[in-house]
Amino acid sequence: MKEKIHPKYNTATNVSCACGNTFTVGSTKDSIKVELCAQCHPFYTGEKRMVDTAGRVEKFRQRYGNKT
Structure with missing residues (x-):
């Protein structure tokens, strides 16, 4: 093996x-x-929140509506 x-x-x-x-x-x-x-990830904290990257969640909600 090479060192x-x-x-x-x-x-x-x-x-x-x-x-x-x-x-x-x-x-x-x-x-x-x-x-x-692990301190801020929703899976570990138990919080339900969306991690939005560049407004993708808003774009999705505008296109398909908010059905929550």
């Missing part, structure tokens, strides 16, 4: 979420930015 072809593995990589939560994981990157994490 020195693998990237450097960092055991303390900081992950920052858009909600403000930060935690540490192991990764080959120095820092990671995410939009959702």
Whole structure:
């Protein structure tokens, strides 16, 4: 096997979420930015809310109506 072809593995990589939560994981990157994490994801929090990306929910509601 070839030596020195693998990237450097960092055991303390900081992950920052858009909600403000930060935690540490192991990764080959120095820092990671995410939009959702376990603190703000609706599946883990139990909240029913829609994560809207670029107005897609409003566009869907305009096209098909709000049937909730």
